Amino acid sequence: xxxxxxxxxxxxxxxxxxxxxxxxxxxxxxxxxxxxxxxxxxxxxxxxxxxxxxxxxxxxxxxxxxxxxxxxxxxxxxxxxxxxxxxxxxxxxxxxxxxxxxxxxxxxxxxxxxxxxxxxxxxxxxxxxxxxxxxxxxxxxxxxxxxxxxxxxxxxxxxxxxxxxxxxxxxxxxxxxxxxxxxxxxxxxxxxxxxxxxxxxxxxxxxxxxxxxxxxxxxxxxxxxxxxxxxxxxxxxxxxxxxxxx
Amino acid sequence: xxxxxxxxxxxxxxxxxxxxxxxxxxxxxxxxxxxxxxxxxxxxxxxxxxxxxxxxxxxxxxxxxxxxxxxxxxxxxxxxxxxxxxxxxxxxxxxxxxxxxxxxxxxxxxxxxxxxxxxxxxxxxxxxxxxxxxxxxxxxxxxxxxxxxxxxxxxxxxxxxxxxxxxxxxxxxxxxxxxxxxxxxxxxxxxxxxxxxxxxxxxxxxxxxxxxxxxxxxxxxxxxxxxxxxxxxxxxxxxxxxxxxx
Amino acid sequence: xxxxxxxxxxxxxxxxxxxxxxxxxxxxxxxxxxxxxxxxxxxxxxxxxxxxxxxxxxxxxxxxxxxxxxxxxxxxxxxxxxxxxxxxxxxxxxxxxxxxxxxxxxxxxxxxxxxxxxxxxxxxxxxxxxxxxxxxxxxxxxxxxxxxxxxxxxxxxxxxxxxxxxxxxxxxxxxxxxxxxxxxxxxxxxxxxxxxxxxxxxxxxxxxxxxxxxxxxxxxxxxxxxxxxxxxxxxxxxxxxxxxxx
Amino acid sequence: xxxxxxxxxxxxxxxxxxxxxxxxxxxxxxxxxxxxxxxxxxxxxxxxxxxxxxxxxxxxxxxxxxxxxxxxxxxxxxxxxxxxxxxxxxxxxxxxxxxxxxxxxxxxxxxxxxxxxxxxxxxxxxxxxxxxxxxxxxxxxxxxxxxxxxxxxxxxxxxxxxxxxxxxxxxxxxxxxxxxxxxxxxxxxxxxxxxxxxxxxxxxxxxxxxxxxxxxxxxxxxxxxxxxxxxxxxxxxxxxxxxxxx
Numbered sequence: 001x002x003x004x005x006x007x008x009x010x011x012x013x014x015x016x017x018x019x020x021x022x023x024x025x026x027x028x029x030x031x032x033x034x035x036x037x038x039x040x041x042x043x044x045x046x047x048x049x050x051x052x053x054x055x056x057x058x059x060x061x062x063x064x065x066x067x068x069x070x071x072x073x074x075x076x077x078x079x080x081x082x083x084x085x086x087x088x089x090x091x092x093x094x095x096x097x098x099x100x101x102x103x104x105x106x107x108x109x110x111x112x113x114x115x116x117x118x119x120x121x122x123x124x125x126x127x128x129x130x131x132x133x134x135x136x137x138x139x140x141x142x143x144x145x146x147x148x149x150x151x152x153x154x155x156x157x158x159x160x161x162x163x164x165x166x167x168x169x170x171x172x173x174x175x176x177x178x179x180x181x182x183x184x185x186x187x188x189x190x191x192x193x194x195x196x197x198x199x200x201x202x203x204x205x206x207x208x209x210x211x212x213x214x215x216x217x218x219x220x221x222x223x224x225x226x227x228x229x230x231x232x233x234x235x236x237x238x239x240x241x242x243x244x245x246x
Numbered sequence: 247x248x249x250x251x252x253x254x255x256x257x258x259x260x261x262x263x264x265x266x267x268x269x270x271x272x273x274x275x276x277x278x279x280x281x282x283x284x285x286x287x288x289x290x291x292x293x294x295x296x297x298x299x300x301x302x303x304x305x306x307x308x309x310x311x312x313x314x315x316x317x318x319x320x321x322x323x324x325x326x327x328x329x330x331x332x333x334x335x336x337x338x339x340x341x342x343x344x345x346x347x348x349x350x351x352x353x354x355x356x357x358x359x360x361x362x363x364x365x366x367x368x369x370x371x372x373x374x375x376x377x378x379x380x381x382x383x384x385x386x387x388x389x390x391x392x393x394x395x396x397x398x399x400x401x402x403x404x405x406x407x408x409x410x411x412x413x414x415x416x417x418x419x420x421x422x423x424x425x426x427x428x429x430x431x432x433x434x435x436x437x438x439x440x441x442x443x444x445x446x447x448x449x450x451x452x453x454x455x456x457x458x459x460x461x462x463x464x465x466x467x468x469x470x471x472x473x474x475x476x477x478x479x480x481x482x483x484x485x486x487x488x489x490x491x492x
Numbered sequence: 493x494x495x496x497x498x499x500x501x502x503x504x505x506x507x508x509x510x511x512x513x514x515x516x517x518x519x520x521x522x523x524x525x526x527x528x529x530x531x532x533x534x535x536x537x538x539x540x541x542x543x544x545x546x547x548x549x550x551x552x553x554x555x556x557x558x559x560x561x562x563x564x565x566x567x568x569x570x571x572x573x574x575x576x577x578x579x580x581x582x583x584x585x586x587x588x589x590x591x592x593x594x595x596x597x598x599x600x601x602x603x604x605x606x607x608x609x610x611x612x613x614x615x616x617x618x619x620x621x622x623x624x625x626x627x628x629x630x631x632x633x634x635x636x637x638x639x640x641x642x643x644x645x646x647x648x649x650x651x652x653x654x655x656x657x658x659x660x661x662x663x664x665x666x667x668x669x670x671x672x673x674x675x676x677x678x679x680x681x682x683x684x685x686x687x688x689x690x691x692x693x694x695x696x697x698x699x700x701x702x703x704x705x706x707x708x709x710x711x712x713x714x715x716x717x718x719x720x721x722x723x724x725x726x727x728x729x730x731x732x733x734x735x736x737x738x
Numbered sequence: 739x740x741x742x743x744x745x746x747x748x749x750x751x752x753x754x755x756x757x758x759x760x761x762x763x764x765x766x767x768x769x770x771x772x773x774x775x776x777x778x779x780x781x782x783x784x785x786x787x788x789x790x791x792x793x794x795x796x797x798x799x800x801x802x803x804x805x806x807x808x809x810x811x812x813x814x815x816x817x818x819x820x821x822x823x824x825x826x827x828x829x830x831x832x833x834x835x836x837x838x839x840x841x842x843x844x845x846x847x848x849x850x851x852x853x854x855x856x857x858x859x860x861x862x863x864x865x866x867x868x869x870x871x872x873x874x875x876x877x878x879x880x881x882x883x884x885x886x887x888x889x890x891x892x893x894x895x896x897x898x899x900x901x902x903x904x905x906x907x908x909x910x911x912x913x914x915x916x917x918x919x920x921x922x923x924x925x926x927x928x929x930x931x932x933x934x935x936x937x938x939x940x941x942x943x944x945x946x947x948x949x950x951x952x953x954x955x956x957x958x959x960x961x962x963x964x965x966x967x968x969x970x971x972x973x974x975x976x977x978x979x980x981x982x983x984x
């Protein structure tokens with residue numbers, strides 16, 4: 001079945017912080033997309049490429065989108081520069097079955113807000129506090145290979161209320177030293193596509209070099225990949241059964 | 247508690263079919279909004295007004311929206327004429343706590359699609375076939391007062407796949423004589439607001455005069471009413487606990 | 493509609509700690525049930541009585557159960573002494589529509605485990621640490637009247653993984669000073685009944701005198717009350733439509 | 739990752755009808771378990787064995803259970819003969835991560851009722867009417883390879899209200915010629931395990947020879963297989979953070 005097929009992953013990154021800030025560049029010399037892609041390329045069954053904001057069409061031409069099974073999304077300072085036309089195309093692809101893995105500050109990306117229908121707003125704080133991520137649905141594929149919890153020693157805090165629809169499955173809840181909690185791993189079915197929001201990750205911290213974080217991203221990519229479900233049709237249809245006049 | 251307070255309902259209708267087609271006008275002489283409002287006015291605890299597309303600001307001025315606890319929405323032929331600005335205001339009000347009850351062809355309204363993040367597309371057929379609506383969550387407040395199922399003798403069919411997010415609670419499933427099924431009663435939390443999608447209803451059929459349909463709309467209005475939950479805040483926050491330096 | 497009807501509440505308590513330990517007795521001189529019932533009696537629309545383990549049939553005769561709309565349950569040291577026959581009757585009543593509000597250590601009661609189908613196990617610690625309870629579904633009736641979060645200054649900790657089915661609606665998540673999180677307010681539909689699990693509360697701490705805790709219990713009782721939904725039938729049935737021979 | 743590992747499947751069958759009724763024996767000469775196992779053995783990545791009621795310990799010794807990744811369950815006339823001790827062991831294994839696929843009349847098995855916490859009752863009728871199974875969550879792995887709907891020409895009807903907890907994911911809804919609907923494909927997380935209930939199948943009909951039905955069972959087995967999630971621990975724990983005295 002589908003297991004033999006390669007999953008074609010496109011790792012998208014805004015890729016601005018890394019160009020403007022020497023410290024961030026030192027942390028992610030190949031960009032955040034580079035760090036994520038590097039890990040995913042170690043995984044069997046994945047074909048990985050990257051795309052960034054400043055490429056033509058943000059690197060997301062029809063050809064790229066149509067040959068992408070799962071798109072991962074990191075953005076932060078330039079959400080507003082992503083073209084509405086591209087966002088509409090990404091949304092259509094997700095609804096048609098493409099997986100989408102939204103990372104950290106991607107919660108405020110146009111594409112995530114559009115697919116959720118809510119503000120996707122939250123509380124935040126940048127003091128480098130500790131985060132502990134608890135697995136609350138241990139049988140879910142995205143929790144494969146994890147311990148009961150893992151810690152991120154220094155992180156930006158995101159706190160509830162996270163203004164999203166209740167996820168179809170809640171996999172992780174975060175604890176923060178400063179007193180907040182957060183629904184950190186959230187699965188959504190939208191159209192024929194699957195979406196995973198994963199909280200950790202920040203441009204000034206080595207979070208995308210941490211093994212548990214990368215493990216989750218890899219799991220999420222596999223979970224979100226399309227599996228050849230039915231081609232859904234819409235519109236005016238004839239009856240499938242004889243309907244008696246009345 | 248909140249039970250003493252009146253629920254302020256605004257019944258919104260596109261109100262075009264009724265003006266253009268004598269048969270429809272005969273069926274709904276005061277408009278579909280008139281039929282729904284008439285029933286709701288018989289219910290204790292509700293304050294009911296109506297609003298329609300061709301009024302200034304579609305009858306949904308800031309003053310009206312800000313004094314509406316629950317908005318019911320019927321539209322069909324003129325979804326595209328609803329101004330994006332008003333849609334944005336309605337969305338913001340729902341996310342801030344206003345209830346929204348979306349009826350029948352309102353599945354394709356701008357406001358419902360925007361809040362769902364999906365196409366909200368479906369299959370349909372207009373041959374006046376029979377629909378049987380089964381209660382699948384009998385303890386839900388929207389099922390209060392209903393039998394196990396009720397029938398609509400002649401209806402427009404809506405069939406799955408209904409391209410919406412899985413509802414937080416699925417209350418009704420419809421059976422159609424022509425061979426389809428449909429998730430006909432769907433509850434969603436979005437922001438601080440509650441949304442109910444209810445399938446039945448059509449401009450050429452007396453469905454909004456049927457007692458079970460009206461009963462459900464009344465129940466839905468009461469369920470969707472805001473109850474004085476917390477005022478949620480977002481943005482940059484200070485720690486609630488002392489965080490040790492590290 | 494149902495709003496006019498009184499909700500008949502039975503507040504059940506194991507009532508052993510209070511008899512055996514002078515400090516606990518000082519904290520809850522009328523028992524934990526007494527403290528909860530006292531609050532509920534201040535609420536309009538509720539008719540409140542109590543029942544305890546050492547009464548005949550644990551105070552839950554057929555007559556009491558059949559005239560109870562919502563049962564609240566607190567137990568801790570004597571779960572095993574609750575008779576299986578009574579547990580079966582309570583389960584049947586819940587499935588027939590009675591509401592059930594399970595408090596704190598009631599997570600390990602026979603009735604809760606039976607209705608959940610899982611171990612309902614969790615992590616715990618008794619060092620009197622701080623708990624902060626965050627509202628994650630602000631539009632839910634059980635969050636009415638609450639702020640964004642509230643604190644319990646000294647509490648027994650309960651930590652994830654909480655081995656329950658994912659709740660139909662998750663209303664609260666707790667943060668604990670010692671590093672854990674917990675799904676603290678969990679709504680379940682089971683049969684025609686509604687169940688709310690609420691974490692706070694402990695026999696050696698004045699938690700059932702805290703106003704937010706009592707407010708939530710009152711909200712939960714109102715939410716869990718049956719509303720006159722359909723009488724569901726089961727078994728062998730005749731076709732509702734003519735089925736063609738084949 | 740886990741994809742390389744074989745999934746060890748045990749196909750359980752009551753295996754009584756086939757011994758007592760010549761017509762049923764002719765339909766399933768190797769038993770219903772034989773028909774299902776035969777298909778699963780054509781699937782890559784699965785190791786398949788069978789077990790039946792009349793074997794010692796119903797074929798479910800500790801050794802068998804401990805080396806089973808996914809158990810499929812068919813029973814009908816002899817649910818009461820399944821030993822409570824074995825049921826308790828199967829429940830414990832599911833909560834520890836074993837997948838469980840419950841078929842058709844297995845809705846009334848001890849193990850399914852115990853894991854659901856409800857009566858699992860439903861309406862039924864045996865007149866060989868037509869069933870049409872609609873996919874309502876097309877992106878779910880259990881829908882892989884299916885068309886939008888498929889039909890079972892002659893089936894026993896199961897109708898709502900199906901007295902189960904709302905599934906975590908609802909994949910299929912059935913339409914029946916006689917006028918009912920049914921939630922036919924239901925996914926549940928329980929403990930670390932995953933459960934799929936699949937409605938089709940009957941002892942007097944060739945349903946377990948139908949390709950779509952077998953395809954779904956194969957998909958369900960793969961979906962339900964454990965994936966190496968965290969080992970969850972419970973009980974009294976030390977704080978993970980320094981808690982200030984107060």
